[in-house]
Amino acid sequence: MAEHTGRERTAIVIGGGLAGMLAVTALRGHVDTITVIERDRYPTDRTFRKGVPQAHHLHIFLSGGQRALDRLLPGTVAALTEAGARSLYLPRDLVTRTPTGWQRRFDERRHPTLSITRPVLDAVVRERALRATAGPATRVEVLEATEAVGLTGDARRVTGVKVRARNGDRSAGTARELRADLVVDASGRGSRTPRWYAELGREAPQEETVDSGLAYATRMYRPTAQDGEPAVGVNIPGWPECPRGAAYIPVEGGNWLLTLSGVRGHHPPTDEAEFAAFSATIGDPYVHELLARAEPVSPVHGFRDTCNRRRHYERPGAVPDGLLVLGDANCTFNPVYGQGMSVAALGAVALRDTLDAAGGPGPGVLARAQRAVCRAADPAWIAAVGADRPYVRGVGAKAGLGERLTTWYLDRLSARAAVDRVVGAAFRDVFCLTAPPSRLMAPHVVLRTVLLPRRPGLPRLPAVVEAA
Ligand SMILES: Cc1cc2nc3c(=O)[nH]c(=O)nc-3n(C[C@H](O)[C@H](O)[C@H](O)COP(=O)(O)OP(=O)(O)OC[C@H]3O[C@@H](n4cnc5c(N)ncnc54)[C@H](O)[C@@H]3O)c2cc1C
Structure with missing residues (x-):
C-alpha cells in the first residue's frame, strides 16, 4: 500500500464482499489509492467462502438494485446473465402465494429479477470492480487474509485501520496500523464499528432492531x-x-x-x-x-440471524470525519424481502453521486454521503419493518401509530396487489426499489386498495399468463 504522505488521497475499504467492491467502484477517481481489507482469501473458483455465510441461501437481485449495479459498473447485469443468472419477470415467472391465494401472473415485464448463486454473483462483481479500477487514476490493492481489528484516530476523526494477518489455520498475526484519509466499513452484518467507537472515545451509534x-x-x-x-x-x-x-x-x-x-x-x-x-x-x-x-x-x-437492524449513522455527529458505513454494516433486512444487495448497490450509487457532486471527499462530504446512503435504505426499511412487526415479540414489538397504519395499509395493499393489475404494478415498483414508497399513496392506488372489496387470490398456481 502507498504510505499516507498528505499528497495522495488514500482510502481503505473494510470488507471485500459485495458492498466493499461497490464502494471501490464509487470511490474510483476520487482518491489515488484504495486498499481493501478482506478477512478471507478469495477462492480461485467461484465457490463458497466463510466470510459470507449467507451465500448458501437463495439470493434474488431486484430490478432497482440491478439498475444501480449497472450505473456503477455498466454491463454487469449482462455479465451475470452470461454467467448463468436466470432472469425472472415478476409476477409472470416468479409467483407469490399470498395468505388468501395465488397471485395472478400478469405479463408486466417491468421487473426482471435476477437469480444466481451468491458465490458466482460476488465473483462476477468482484472481477469487474477490480478490473475497472485498475486504470491509472486510482490504484487498488486487496489485502486478502487480513482482518480489520479496530479504527485509529479519535472521537472526532478516523485516520486509519488496525489490521492483522489471518493465517491459513485462522491464527492471527501481529496488529499493525494502516493510515488513510477515508475509511469505508463494508464488513457486513457483523460490523464491529459500534464496538470500535468505544476505543475512539465515542458512544455507539443508536441502533434499531425489528426481529421477526x-x-x-x-x-x-x-x-x-x-x-x-x-x-x-x-x-x-x-x-x-x-x-x-x-x-x-x-x-x-x-x-x-x-x-x-x-x-x-x-x-x-x-x-x-x-x-x-x-x-x-x-x-x-x-x-x-x-x-x-x-x-x-x-x-x-x-x-438464523435475520433481524432487521439499522444503525442511525445518518444522525448529526453519528460518524466521525473520515468514516462511512455501507451495505449490511449500515442496515440489514429480513432476507425474505430480497433487498439487502440492492440496498448496498443503491447506497454505493448515493456515495458516488455525493462525491461527484462535491468534486471529491472534501470537508463534510462524507457525512453528507452517509446521510444519502442511509436515505437510500429507507424505502426497504419501511417495507420490511412494516411487514415484520406482527411477528415481533418482546422488545421492538410495539409500533407507533404511524407504523401500525403502514402495516394495516401494506397488508391490505399486498392482498389487493395479487389480483389487481394497477395496485400490483405500484406494489412491485416499490418493493423492487424502483419507485419511492409515495407511489403507494397515489390516489388511484389508495382508492383501489381501501374502497374495493377484498378479493381472495387464486386457489391454485395459475398455469395461464394474463396480459398486463
Ligand atoms: C439468509 C440470507 C438470504 C439473503 N437473501 C437475499 C436476497 O435474496 N436478496 C438480497 O438482495 N439480499 C439478500 N440477503 C442480504 C445480502 O446477503 C446482504 O445484504 C449482502 O451480502 C450485503 O453485502 P455486504 O458486502 O454488506 O456484506 P457481506 O456480503 O456479508 O460481505 C462482508 C465482507 O466483509 C468481510 N469482513 C467481515 N468482517 C471483516 C473484518 N473485520 N475485516 C476484514 N474483512 C471483513 C467478509 O469476509 C465479507 O467478505 C440475504 C441475507 C441472508 C442472511
Whole structure:
C-alpha cells in the first residue's frame, strides 16, 4: 500500500464482499489509492467462502438494485446473465402465494429479477470492480487474509485501520496500523464499528432492531431429466396463521434452490429427512409435491440471524470525519424481502453521486454521503419493518401509530396487489426499489386498495399468463 504522505488521497475499504467492491467502484477517481481489507482469501473458483455465510441461501437481485449495479459498473447485469443468472419477470415467472391465494401472473415485464448463486454473483462483481479500477487514476490493492481489528484516530476523526494477518489455520498475526484519509466499513452484518467507537472515545451509534425471529434452511436441487424444470419459480412466504414459508427458484447450471423458512417455534430443520418433511407443512402443497421430481445436490444449510437492524449513522455527529458505513454494516433486512444487495448497490450509487457532486471527499462530504446512503435504505426499511412487526415479540414489538397504519395499509395493499393489475404494478415498483414508497399513496392506488372489496387470490398456481 502507498504510505499516507498528505499528497495522495488514500482510502481503505473494510470488507471485500459485495458492498466493499461497490464502494471501490464509487470511490474510483476520487482518491489515488484504495486498499481493501478482506478477512478471507478469495477462492480461485467461484465457490463458497466463510466470510459470507449467507451465500448458501437463495439470493434474488431486484430490478432497482440491478439498475444501480449497472450505473456503477455498466454491463454487469449482462455479465451475470452470461454467467448463468436466470432472469425472472415478476409476477409472470416468479409467483407469490399470498395468505388468501395465488397471485395472478400478469405479463408486466417491468421487473426482471435476477437469480444466481451468491458465490458466482460476488465473483462476477468482484472481477469487474477490480478490473475497472485498475486504470491509472486510482490504484487498488486487496489485502486478502487480513482482518480489520479496530479504527485509529479519535472521537472526532478516523485516520486509519488496525489490521492483522489471518493465517491459513485462522491464527492471527501481529496488529499493525494502516493510515488513510477515508475509511469505508463494508464488513457486513457483523460490523464491529459500534464496538470500535468505544476505543475512539465515542458512544455507539443508536441502533434499531425489528426481529421477526425468522430462520432459513436451504438446499439445492436438480429437477429430474424426465420431469424437466417447473414452469415458474414460487415464493410462499408464511403468514401469521401459518408462519412457515418456502421459495423454490432456479439458479445457474440447471439447479434450483429451495429455501424453507419459519418464525420462532417453526424454524426449519437442517436434518435432511426432516427438511423434506417440513416442506409438507407450509401453507400450500405445491413445493412439497415438486420435490418428488427433483434430486437434492447439496446438504441443507441453516441461517438464523435475520433481524432487521439499522444503525442511525445518518444522525448529526453519528460518524466521525473520515468514516462511512455501507451495505449490511449500515442496515440489514429480513432476507425474505430480497433487498439487502440492492440496498448496498443503491447506497454505493448515493456515495458516488455525493462525491461527484462535491468534486471529491472534501470537508463534510462524507457525512453528507452517509446521510444519502442511509436515505437510500429507507424505502426497504419501511417495507420490511412494516411487514415484520406482527411477528415481533418482546422488545421492538410495539409500533407507533404511524407504523401500525403502514402495516394495516401494506397488508391490505399486498392482498389487493395479487389480483389487481394497477395496485400490483405500484406494489412491485416499490418493493423492487424502483419507485419511492409515495407511489403507494397515489390516489388511484389508495382508492383501489381501501374502497374495493377484498378479493381472495387464486386457489391454485395459475398455469395461464394474463396480459398486463
Ligand atoms: C439468509 C440470507 C438470504 C439473503 N437473501 C437475499 C436476497 O435474496 N436478496 C438480497 O438482495 N439480499 C439478500 N440477503 C442480504 C445480502 O446477503 C446482504 O445484504 C449482502 O451480502 C450485503 O453485502 P455486504 O458486502 O454488506 O456484506 P457481506 O456480503 O456479508 O460481505 C462482508 C465482507 O466483509 C468481510 N469482513 C467481515 N468482517 C471483516 C473484518 N473485520 N475485516 C476484514 N474483512 C471483513 C467478509 O469476509 C465479507 O467478505 C440475504 C441475507 C441472508 C442472511
